[in-house]
Amino acid sequence: MFAPSQNDVRRFFCDTWRKQREGALLTPLEALAADWIAEHPEYHAELADVDAALAAVFEVEAGRTNPFLHLAMHLSISEQLGIDQPRGIKQAFDLLAARLGSAHQAQHEVMECLGEMMWTSQRSGLPPDGERYIDCVRRRATRG
Known part of the structure; x- marks a missing residue:
């Protein structure tokens, strides 16, 4: 790795x-x-x-703001979307981007979810929870 x-x-x-x-x-x-x-x-x-x-x-x-962390998160999310990993992230992202009318703004929303998942994983010592991550993105995509 x-x-x-x-x-x-x-x-x-x-x-x-x-x-x-x-x-x-x-x-x-x-x-x-x-x-x-x-x-x-x-x-x-x-x-x-x-x-x-x-x-x-x-x-x-x-x-x-750490520009290197911010740009690295954009890259990570772009790669996740390209291979739909974790499975379902692309669909959740597409729904969020459609609601916001901006793929860039949607990436920033997804960053919040990704950061939360990584922070939780680091604090708990458990592996990152991909389902919780996708659920976070879906919630953002469907809130009114």
Whole structure:
């Protein structure tokens, strides 16, 4: 299993952003990441300086969003949707995106569910609960 370090993830996004700006050839994963980077121009300055990115600390208490975590979650969700894993996530996402009228906004809603699932798993020491995750997305898709 591939388990990149925090610095690996930060380098990946910074390198992808650099390659995108230079017009260099991107791998399929980099192309997907570049699409999400384009959707988040507020992160471009942070992605442009790899040394600063590696040294940056994003504390919740300081109110700073971690652009690398945010983009990594977009990638994770995109990959989940592409293979419908956990099974049913694509249908739940499609319902949510239709209700919101925005796939990007739907991804942000799904991030909340994904983050909750991972936090619960880490706190309990149990594996992530895919069914609970999908139920969370479905609830968001059907609330009025």
